[in-house]
Amino acid sequence: MKPIPAPFSGPPPEEVPLPRTPLVRVLGQITFPLIAKLAQQDGIADFQERIRDRYPLLTPETVHHIEMMSGAEPRVRTEPIWRFAAADQAWRVSLSTSFVALETTAYTSRGDFVERLTEIARAIEATIDPKLVLRIGVRYINRIDGPALDRLPELIKSEVLGVLQTPFKDAAQHLITESILRTEEGQLLARWGSLPAGATIDPQALDAIASPSWILDLDLFAMEQKPFSADAIGARAKAFAQRQYAVFRFVVTPEFLTFYGGRT
Secondary structure, three states: OOOOOOOOOOOOOOOOOOOOOOEEEEEEEEEOOOOHHHHOHHHHHHHHHHHOOOOOEEEEEEEEEEEOOOOOOOEEEEEEEEEEEOOOOOEEEEEOOOEEEEEEOOOOOHHHHHHHHHHHHHHHHHHOOOOEEOEEEEEEEEEEEHHHHHHHHHHEOHHHHHHHHOOHHHHOOOEEEEEEEEOOOOEEEEEEEEEOOOOOOOOOOOOOOOOOEEEEEEEEEEOOOEEOOHHHHHHHHHHHHHHHHHHHHHHEOHHHHHHOOOOO
């Protein structure tokens, strides 16, 4: 197998904070073997107490999954999900019978996000004890819209913009590139491109807005069965976030960092 090239391997660049960050949502998810008791309110009580100071609002939800099987009628399967939110609703923890996830629309730093995700993993480890972790994923979603959209060729490297530097730019209403890429840490599902007003590629993670936009959606994950260790999960999440930042910096120009308030 060929060596993995930079920016998908090697050390990440020094982080440049962006006061006017284009990040619209950051998510981290930890998947474990199904634990039946988490479908019941009593089964999550201890976990709630561990995280209630940060996430005091609890809302139960039911998600419906349609399962298609050859030669049979579609089957609808329901799954309970417990949503724990901060008072300002900017941070949310979701717990189901087989995963826990952390998401935010108020990201401030890699260190803060990884600390919070590790804290959630410790609460799971202490109160639920899943024994195994099956998958870890971290996802960053950026969106450029408004006046910045007119400056896209200044902000995004030409090799990434691709056909948007041709007449496609004025003709395309929906133009998304999707790639699965190898990295040192796992697989990276990367999606980028233009969306028209009112469109989204993922209604659960990216709200549709009333104007056109350009998005960069980086989802790095590893599917490996390992003993459940909160500290190990935190270390992996940090490594994932660093790799995604290296890819992000490969995509954007120095003008991008300046435009969003960064000091290079």
